[in-house]
Amino acid sequence: MTIAWYLAVSAVIFAIGAGGVLVRRNPLVVLLCLELMLNAANLALVGFSRMWGNGQGQVFALIVLVVAACEVTVGLGVIVAMHRLRLPSDVDTMRELQG
Amino acid sequence: MSAVLFFIAAAGTLAGAIGVITLKDPFYAVLALVGHLVSLAVLFLLLHAEFIAAAQVVIYAGAVMVLYVFVVSYIGGQNLSSGQGPGRAGRFGAFACAGALVIELFIAVLGSGLRSIGTIGARVAVGFGSPEAIGSLLLTKFLVPFEIASYLLLLAAVGAVTLARRRGGLDDRGDGTPTISVMDFMRPRPFGTGTMAEGFGHGEALSAAQSERRQERES
């Protein structure tokens, strides 16, 4: 399969992830959709690395993996802290930015 | 052969992705994502990125998703009242945005002038994508990003601990004032604090001896 297929899959997954972020209300699921987008980027990077024939894209994908892990860690920490404070787990109720 | 595998794996990723955004229960969504990740690892393998595929499965599907499972079971999926929020119009708008995005990306990718996209890639050496190759790259050409990534991990760890710590660990003084302040470092510390003896539980004995000596001096 040519590289174009992999890139197409990556684009579709990215769009699905973006739609998911906009649609879901549970913050946990929003983070999951965020992971989807990151994975799509990883797929594209690895695909291009294969296209060029050097390992730079793979190293980039590895770093992205590290970043995703960190982000999940901190994000889940925030959600746990919110839950401890008895705040409802609903993205739409956090409207302090209004106005 | 690889085409069939590709389609199976691609179908798996897409199914997992759609499952993530549609399944109501967050636990099921996590499971869908795990499936998605495994299929993605298969795709990586097809692209000669063995190390990345292994790292994906071990780190992502293994550690990160387990973390997710812990948190989901701790918090649980609550019944969300559909009170506020954009509602149907927002849903439609979201899909429109996503649709526009995917169309645009397709145009960008498939209509681009890169000729190599239409091939299966360059000729690669045998060790392409192996741990040795990635490792040598990390330690020579990409040393700085490597170090920064490790620094980032440290930050994330500290941040997670700070965010999720039990409040009981550092008590307030009772009146709401924070318990740690800069003055704590300026003020002279009680005798014996910070020593190994205190660490082993002999702190009271030390402070008792301290007050004895003070009484001797004053009298």
Add this chain to the structure above:
Amino acid sequence: MSATTAAWIVLAAPLAGLVIVSFLFNRLPGRSAGWIATGTIAVSFVFALIALAKLQQLAPGHRELTSSLWSIAKTTGVDANASLLVDPLSVLMICVVAGVSMLIHLYSVSYMTGDRGYSRFFAYLNFFVFSMLLLVLAGNFLLLIVGWAFVGAASYMLISFWYRRTTATAAGIKAFVINVVGDVGLVLGTFFVFRHTHTLDFVASFHAAPKVFAKGSGDITAGCLLLLVGAFAKSAQIPLHTWLPDAMEGPTPVSALIHAATMVTAGVYLIARMHPLFQLAPAAGDVGAILGAATLLIAGTIGLAATDLKRVIAYSTMSQIGYMIMAVSAGAYAAGLFHLMTHAFFKALLFMAAGSVIGAMGGDQSLDRMSGFRRALPFTFVCFLIGGLALSGIPPFSGFFSKDDILAQIGSRGGWYWGLYVAGYLGALLTAIYTFRMIFRAFLGEPCTEARELIDHGHLFHPEQPRNPANGEIEDTDVGFPGPDHVIAERALPMRLAMGLLALLAVVGGIVAIPKTTSWLDNFLAPSFADSTIHLHPSNGLIYVGLVLGTAIGLTGIATAWVVWVARPGSAAAIAARVRPLTTLFENKWYFDELINALIVAPSLWVGRFAQGTFERLFVNGTLIGGTTGVVRAGSAAVRSAESGFVRYYVGFIVVGLTAVGLYFLIAS
């Protein structure tokens, strides 16, 4: 010390007084504000006399001096300097103005005692004197207009001095508005003249006028008619006279100074100063003379019916100024200015005496309630008598000489001016009648309660409830003005001093121009009017006939007044009933107020109400302002709705933005 330097000091002294009194108004103890102000006017008067002396030392052909301090504006075609013109005419005016003002200031020091606005009063008075001196000393049209406007402003401030009275503020506004109409006329007239002479300076303009204007041409006639409008507004002639009786709302010294001696004579001065222009437009001069004659007759008739003491004197002022306007419009400049001077003396005297009587009445000004003050206020009675005799033109008082001088010169012009001659003597008869009506009613007869109190107990009447004399409404005196004190001349030395000096001048003032004997005034003023083309030389016969006729008419008037109001009481009412239509006409002041109200005031108010109610409310507020703000509000509401607080919206925006950026790069490549 030249005459022009003295003139600058004459101008500067009242200004200095104004500044001092204004800035220290809180801190000046007792009556020092009054003394300071009077002092500065006295300085001004002294220097006016010095200027007179210095001017007389120069040769007759060189008595026209200009002095310019700085240039106000220098643009192409306009020469505007701060320059004074010192010639016999202006020196005469500053002597009269400064002298009479000094005496009136002296009078006010006592009269306004106890008034909380004491310092304010003297500040305003000094400002007025400064403006009037600026007006008469001005050397170009610009400073004339400036002085003109300042005098109007000072008049407004002084008429509505007791501003808690609605009648006072209404009168002030009326005076100011009519004066502004005159200002417009003055300025437009200046434009008409400037358009051809291309200079604002008096001397240059008058030299150029005969060369650029054909005699009787449209432009110069229009310009002079507009100048006449200005003069008439300021001098309260028909039809712009309705403000003068109402201006009696101001304190009596104000009436004496502004509305007898100085401001109302500004119109006379204007015509005399602009005589080269008026002689190029004979039509304007004729209009001025006719209206002056009409004024003197109409005002005389209203004076017969007026019941407020000060208003009788005000109508008499209007009438006498009619004489002056008639004189200077007809070309008898020296005669008109002679009457101006003598009128200043005896009219100020009359007002001062009236102030004393009003003080004895406790603020009440109604002639109907006054009687028998002869024994209660002897000094005031004598002053009133002297003023009245001078006003009626009885020899040897000054008014006799000046009035007959005017009428003789008018008669010598011949033609239809004989009609004005007759009107003048008719007016003199009316003058004598209403003047002595006033004197006999107020001073003779049974003493009224207030007079009785003074005679029997020596006790000055004080009303328990202070009332506005014009409409009788009760006033609160917590404000502090008018002051609770009422002053009469018999008990205040400054007032007696001022009135005494004026009485002396009213008696002997005629000496400067006794016909066939002295012609000091004529000779003095001759250099100013050397370029006059009208030379009036009444024949001896005319002069002698005039003297006799004047005396006879004056005595007839006094006798008539005696018969009607003293010998046969009740005959006044009988006569009034016999000619009811006439009486109603006189009592309603010939309906001029109603006419102006219907013609001008009511339509203006209607336009104003329409503009506010309909146009402003609907169009401006509703559409223009409301529409604009509505649009802005809608726009900001639209933008505000984007700040919903939903994080998902914000993410959506990010995605859309991302898409757009990608699109841009796609297209750009």
